[in-house]
Amino acid sequence: MSDQQIHTENLFKIFGADASDHSPPARTFKRYFPNSLTVLRMGLAFAFPAMPQDWWLWVLAVAALTEWLDGALSRLWSVESQFGRMLDPVADKLFIVAMLFTFVWQGWLSLPILGLIALRDVTVAVACIFILLFGDRSELKRMGPRIVGKLTTALQFAFLLTLLIWREVPTWLTVLTIAFSAVAAVDYIQFYSRHIRGNPAPTNTETND
Known part of the structure; x- marks a missing residue:
């Protein structure tokens, strides 16, 4: 068990959660x-x-x-899956973009700022569409979350929370x-170019010597 799993398990024990129950249910x-x-979280994005x-502040709190x-429990219970790793960043991006466009509609945010804040999300979305249309779809399964991407998501949530509460955001943020x-x-572009496109996944074909 990793240190992160141990830390998460100890945290849940504080609230009486038992991570060692292995019964079928x-x-x-x-x-x-x-x-x-x-x-x-994806449903909240569409409904936001x-x-x-x-309700917006409470919905943002629930989404955060x-x-x-979801990630903490997956690691704690050792149930991480490829499907979950792909779905989680999609849900984050959907929710963030839904909030950004809603705030633009309310006049709280300008379109240029929206484009810059969502630059990572737009880039990833365009890349995914390109791969689906012209590339190898299996490449998408090899694109996992990146540390800088997680930090970006955290900052985006902080930006949205600040804008929601005070209707303006400090320049530094x-x-x-x-x-x-x-x-x-x-x-993301560099990782894809070097580690995904530059290193194709091995095939299962067998050769006879």
Whole structure:
């Protein structure tokens, strides 16, 4: 068990959660619950623009909580899956973009700032569409979350929370979020070029000597 798993398990023990229950119902629950949190976040993204403004802060809090909880539980219960690793960043991007466009519609945010804040998300979305149309779709399965991408997501959530509460964001936070979004976009492109496109996945074909 990794140090991160031990830390997470100790944290959940504080609240009385038992991570050692291996009964069939518990195994089924542990397998599907983290991904269900990710799906919930995607549902919140689609519903966010139609929700009353009084709900927005609570919805953002729930989305941020599920963003942390699904990954923490997956590691704690050792149920990480390729599907979950692909779905989690998609849910994050959907929710963030939904909030950004909603705030533009409200007049709280300009389109140029939206484009810069979401530069990482737009880059990844365009790359995924390109791969689906013209590339090898198996490459998408090899694109996992990146550290700089996770930091960008955290800054985006902080940016959105600040904007939601005070209707404006300090210049330093805006610049920092844009900078990380740009760095994350470049990082994804470089990683794809060097480690995915440059190193094709091995095939299962066998040759007879």
